[in-house]
Structures are given as C-alpha cells and as structure tokens.
Amino acid sequence: MIEIVNLTKHYGSFTALDHLNLSIEKGTVFGFVGPNGAGKSTTFSILATLLAPSEGTAYINGIDVTKDPKQVRKLIGYVPDFFGVYDKFKVHEYLDFYGASYGIPNEERKAVIPQLLELVNLTDKTDSYVDLLSRGMKQRLCLARALIHDPELLILDEPASGLDPRARVEMRGILRELKNMDKTIIISSHILPELSEICDELGVIENGQLIAHGNVRQIENQLQAQKVLQVKVTENIEHAVSFFEDDPNVLEITRDEQDDMLLQLSYQGTEEDQVALLKKAVEHGLAILTLSQKQTNLEDIFMEITKGDE
Amino acid sequence: MSRLQSLLINPVLNKEIKLRFRSFKNFLGIFLFLAICGAVCLAFIYTETQFSYDGFTAEDSKNLFLLLSMGQLGLIVFITPGLTAGAISGEREKQTLNIMLTTQQSSTSIILSKLFSSLLYLILMLVASLPLYSIVFLYGGVSPQTVLIMFGYLFLTMLAIGSIGIMFSTLIKRTIISTITTYGTMLFLVVGTVILFLIIIRLIVGFSQGTTGGPQSTDHILPYIVLVLNPAVSMLFSLETNSLVYEFQQIGVDWPFWVGFTIAYGAITLITLLIAIKKLRPSMRRKKKG
Numbered sequence: 001m002i003e004i005v006n007l008t009k010h011y012g013s014f015t016a017l018d019h020l021n022l023s024i025e026k027g028t029v030f031g032f033v034g035p036n037g038a039g040k041s042t043t044f045s046i047l048a049t050l051l052a053p054s055e056g057t058a059y060i061n062g063i064d065v066t067k068d069p070k071q072v073r074k075l076i077g078y079v080p081d082f083f084g085v086y087d088k089f090k091v092h093e094y095l096d097f098y099g100a101s102y103g104i105p106n107e108e109r110k111a112v113i114p115q116l117l118e119l120v121n122l123t124d125k126t127d128s129y130v131d132l133l134s135r136g137m138k139q140r141l142c143l144a145r146a147l148i149h150d151p152e153l154l155i156l157d158e159p160a161s162g163l164d165p166r167a168r169v170e171m172r173g174i175l176r177e178l179k180n181m182d183k184t185i186i187i188s189s190h191i192l193p194e195l196s197e198i199c200d201e202l203g204v205i206e207n208g209q210l211i212a213h214g215n216v217r218q219i220e221n222q223l224q225a226q227k228v229l230q231v232k233v234t235e236n237i238e239h240a241v242s243f244f245e246d247d248p249n250v251l252e253i254t255r256d257e258q259d260d261m262l263l264q265l266s267y268q269g270t271e272e273d274q275v276a277l278l279k280k281a282v283e284h285g286l287a288i289l290t291l292s293q294k295q296t297n298l299e300d301i302f303m304e305i306t307k308g309d310e
Numbered sequence: 311m312s313r314l315q316s317l318l319i320n321p322v323l324n325k326e327i328k329l330r331f332r333s334f335k336n337f338l339g340i341f342l343f344l345a346i347c348g349a350v351c352l353a354f355i356y357t358e359t360q361f362s363y364d365g366f367t368a369e370d371s372k373n374l375f376l377l378l379s380m381g382q383l384g385l386i387v388f389i390t391p392g393l394t395a396g397a398i399s400g401e402r403e404k405q406t407l408n409i410m411l412t413t414q415q416s417s418t419s420i421i422l423s424k425l426f427s428s429l430l431y432l433i434l435m436l437v438a439s440l441p442l443y444s445i446v447f448l449y450g451g452v453s454p455q456t457v458l459i460m461f462g463y464l465f466l467t468m469l470a471i472g473s474i475g476i477m478f479s480t481l482i483k484r485t486i487i488s489t490i491t492t493y494g495t496m497l498f499l500v501v502g503t504v505i506l507f508l509i510i511i512r513l514i515v516g517f518s519q520g521t522t523g524g525p526q527s528t529d530h531i532l533p534y535i536v537l538v539l540n541p542a543v544s545m546l547f548s549l550e551t552n553s554l555v556y557e558f559q560q561i562g563v564d565w566p567f568w569v570g571f572t573i574a575y576g577a578i579t580l581i582t583l584l585i586a587i588k589k590l591r592p593s594m595r596r597k598k599k600g
Contacts, residue, residue, distance in 0.1 A: 050408055051592060073412055073414060100321035142409075
C-alpha cells in the first residue's frame with residue numbers, strides 16, 4: 001500500500017528526513033513513534049502531497065506522490081496535527097463542502113454524511129456550528145471529513161493530541177472501528193500505550209531515520225538489548241548480591257531505594273540462561289521470594305530513545 | 311458539467327458565498343455604502359439647485375455621474391485589497407488551507423473561486439447602487455453607453471486588483487503583510503503612476519529641448535503606458551473624451567485610453583492569477599541539480 005523509498009527532506013542545512021525507507025502493507029494500522037522534530041509530520045506532509053521531497057519518493061498503491069499527486073489525493077484521507085474550522089459553518093455543511101470538493105454527487109453525500117456522523121458519535125451535533133464544538137468533537141469531525149470520500153489510506157497526525165482522557169478513549173474506539181473496516185491507517189502519537197494497543201506495526205523514527213520497525217514485541221527486542229530482572233529475597237541480601245555478581249550475564253546490580261530486600265539486575269542472558277540462573281540460585285540456598293522480569297512498555301522505550309534530546 | 315462550469319461553479323465558491331453572505335457585517339457594509347452614496351447625491355443636487363441660477367441641468371447631471379463613478383472606483387480600490395489579500399493567507403492562518411489542498415479541487419478552481427466570491431460582494435454593492443444612477447438618467451446628460459463604459463472600467467479594475475490581492479495572499483504567508491503589500495501596489499497604481507507620468511513627461515520635454523532646441527512630436531509611448539495603469543485617470547479620460555487625447559496625439563500615441571487600459575489590466579489579471587495558481591500547491595516534482 002505504501003512504499004517509501006529513500007525519502008529525504010532538507011530545510012536549508014537541516015535534514016528533517018534522511019533517506020527513509022519503509023513499506024506498509026494494505027490493511028495495516030501503522031504507528032509512527034518518535035520525539036518532536038524526528039520527521040513524522042514531514043513524512044505525513046509528503047504522503048499527503050503537501051510537501052515536495054528533496055530526494056527519494058513515496059508510492060501509494062503504486063502511484064508516485066511526486067508524479068501524480070492528484071491521483072494520490074483520491075486515495076488518502078489526511079488529518080493534520082493542527083487544523084482549523086470555518087466560522088459560521090454547520091457540521092453537516094462542513095462535511096457536505098468537503099464531500100463536494102471530492103466530487104461526490106449530492107445524493108450520495110446526503111446518504112454518507114449521517115453515517116459518518118454516527119461513526120464519530122456526532123449525530124446530535126448535525127446542526128451545530130463547527131467553531132462551537134469542543135476540541136475532541138472537532139477532532140472527530142475532522143476524522144469524519146477525512147473519511148468522506150472513502151479513502152483507502154488514512155494519514156492521522158497526532159489525532160489524540162490535546163484531548164482529555166474521555167475523548168482519547170472515544171478516539172481509540174473510532175480507530176478500532178476503522179481498523180475493522182480494513183482501512184490502512186498510519187498514525188503518529190505520543191500516547192504510546194494507545195499506539196501499542198491499536199497498531200499492528202510500529203516504526204520508530206529519530207533524526208529523520210527509521211531506527212526500528214516491526215510489531216510491539218519486535219520493537220522492544222530491537223531497542224532493548226538488555227532486560228531488567230527484579231529479585232526479592234527474604235533474608236541475607238548481601239549474600240544474594242555476591243552470588244549474582246558472579247554471573248557473567250548480570251551487568252549491573254542496583255538495590256531498590258524503597259525496599260531494601262529488592263534487587264534490580266541488568267541482565268543480558270537468554271531465557272534459558274535465566275532459567276539456569278534461578279535454578280542455581282535456589283541450589284545456592286538463596287531465600288528468593290520472587291524473581292520477575294520488569295515489564296517495559298513503549299513509554300519506557302520512548303523515554304529511552306529520546307533521552308538524548310533532553 | 312463542463313470544465314469551465316466546474317471551474318466557476320464549485321464547492322469552494324459555494325462555501326465562500328455562503329460564509330460571506332451569512333455575516334451581518336457584510337450587509338452592514340452595503341447599507342453604509344448606499345447611505346453614503348445617497349447622501350452624496352442628495353448633497354450634490356441640493357448644492358446645485360440652491361446655489362446656482364439655472365437649477366439642476368444636464369451638465370450637472372453629468373458631473374453627478376462622474377462624481378458617483380469616481381466614488382465607486384475609490385470604493386473598489388479601497389475595499390478590494392481588504393477582501394482578497396487574506397483569501398489564501400487567511401485560510402493558511404486558520405489552518406484550513408492544508409485540508410483544502412488535499413481535496414480534489416484544482417488550484418485553478420480554488421483561486422478563481424476565492425477571487426469571484428470576493429468580487430461578487432463588490433458587484434452586489436455596485437448593482438445595489440444602480441437606482442442612484444437613475445437620478446442621473448432623470449436629468450439627462452449621460453448616455454447608456456457611457457454608463458456601460460464606466461461599469462466596464464469598474465469591473466476590470468476590481469478584477470485586476472482582486473487578482474493582485476489573491477497573488478500576494480498566495481505568495482505571502484501572513485495576511486497583514488499581504489494586505490499592506492496589496493495596498494502599496496494600489497497606492498502606486500493610483501498615485502505613483504501620476505507622479506511617474508509627470509517625471510517622464512518632464513524628462514522627455516527636457517531631453518527634446520536639450521537636443522534639438524525645441525519640443526517635437528516623438529513616438530514616446532512610455533507616458534501613455536504609465537497613465538493607462540492608473541484606473542482613475544484612465545476612466546476619467548475615457549468618460550471625458552476630450553481630455554489629454556490631443557496631447558497624446560502630439561507625442562505619437564493615438565490609442566483610446568480604454569484600449570490601453572483593457573490590455574494593461576487584462577494582462578495584470580492574467581499574469582497575477584497564473585502566478586497564484588502555480589504557487590498555491592507545492593511543486594511535487596524535484597528540481598534537478600546542476
């Protein structure tokens with residue numbers, strides 16, 4: 001569905017995108033993760049035919065965005081990170097205007113608009129003025145607007161930004177419905193746990209380069225060379241520390257500040273090594289109450305990869 | 311629907327008209343304009359009937375017509391930049407432009423719709439003022455042909471100024487700067503061209519006297535070009551056909567003012583609109599290096 005080939009964008013001496021290569025299959029919900037300024041919005045703008053690349057190109061359904069942008073526009077629905085609405089325009093008029101802008105006949109628009117409003121839970125706002133809607137409602141209306149011509153690909157740039165928790169949950173629900181409708185969706189967000197819930201694939205971008213690509217588990221493996229094991233003992237913690245120090249796979253041992261019987265081990269061994277370690281520890285007579293692997297999530301990974309920017 | 315029809319009648323134009331005419335301030339604008347025009351007419355008639363011995367003559371009627379026409383031209387020069395210079399940059403500032411640009415609407419239809427919707431408001435103002443011209447016809451002195459010429463001038467002027475406004479609005483990101491630039495261009499067209507004309511005439515006369523010892527007929531077309539760029543002067547001389555024609559014949563130009571004006575303002579409209587259409591969307595094709 002999407003093929004990004006050596007996509008590069010320079011703004012003067014600043015390189016926003018640096019030979020980005022990416023392939024996304026039809027029907028995939030793809031999450032684009034990265035810190036501010038990493039190149040997410042630039043990529044989206046090029047895919048939406050709003051920005052010309054300096055080098056490389058992108059294909060949507062085999063159509064080159066640089067060669068036939070008009071055809072590409074038929075295939076995409078774009079929700080930018082920041083957008084405005086017209087004053088003195090009612091919700092149904094807003095959708096009708098964009099429907100007409102895509103050349104949808106009047107009768108068809110009349111049939112589609114109520115369906116879209118129902119999808120984004122705005123049926124009761126049909127006759128409201130768009131500038132009087134809340135931020136969350138505007139965001140949902142913009143999503144309905146992007147769907148008016150039934151595009152194959154949805155490009156959603158930070159659709160949940162600035163929304164309160166309830167509005168985020170609603171947005172997530174709508175995205176799940178769109179996923180069930182077999183739309184290809186690329187979405188960027190800083191709300192990473194949300195991305196991991198709804199996305200089939202993730203791409204991590206930093207300084208204009210894709211540094212990881214795959215499903216959530218693969219991303220974690222790619223970005224996380226070592227895991228953290230938490231060991232809680234009931235007695236003789238010094239003995240436990242000296243035991244774990246002898247294991248070559250344990251890189252670092254830290255004692256928990258709140259719980260003086262809890263150790264955190266930076267561990268680089270495999271799952272088999274981990275089983276052997278636990279067995280050996282029990283044989284060694286350590287009073288182990290629990291040994292668990294600390295659960296990391298995308299938020300931790302995001303913090304890890306972006307810490308260099310702070 | 312034909313290609314031309316879809317360029318002229320399209321969703322962007324519908325939206326623009328709907329939003330523009332829904333605003334109360336636009337109706338207030340027309341009301342104030344008509345009130346001022348009416349007051350000027352009444353004041354003119356009052357002055358002419360009270361302070362002259364021959365009452366309101368056909369000549370007075372013609373002068374009233376000229377006054378109304380110049381007033382409306384002033385209105386167009388003053389209002390059109392305000393209506394058009396924010397047409398695209400305003401959408402950009404409101405963050406609605408990007409969404410519009412991802413639709414199937416062509417750049418040509420967006421630009422033309424923006425221009426026509428702004429001009430429709432002005433045309434409504436002019437049409438609404440037509441009954442005032444009936445006063446002029448009541449007393450005679452002006453032929454329907456002259457009225458048509460006047461409306462032709464007004465329409466072409468608003469078309470050209472509107473196109474200049476749209477072009478700056480497309481090229482310049484901020485509405486305030488675009489508006490100032492458009493007003494600056496208007497100032498040049500209305501005042502600057504007169505000053506430039508006087509300077510050029512002075513130079514030509516001085517140069518002729520210096521080289522040959524006396525003025526002579528030359529084929530200098532520059533003063534004519536500069537003057538036809540001025541809508542007020544051009545319209546006034548076209549309505550008052552005797553003025554300056556002889557002087558221009560002297561320097562070798564025998565074209566009526568309306569011809570030069572139509573060509574100049576037609577070219578301005580065409581060029582500025584082409585630039586605006588070209589620059590509205592980014593060119594997705596990369597420039598070849600070297």
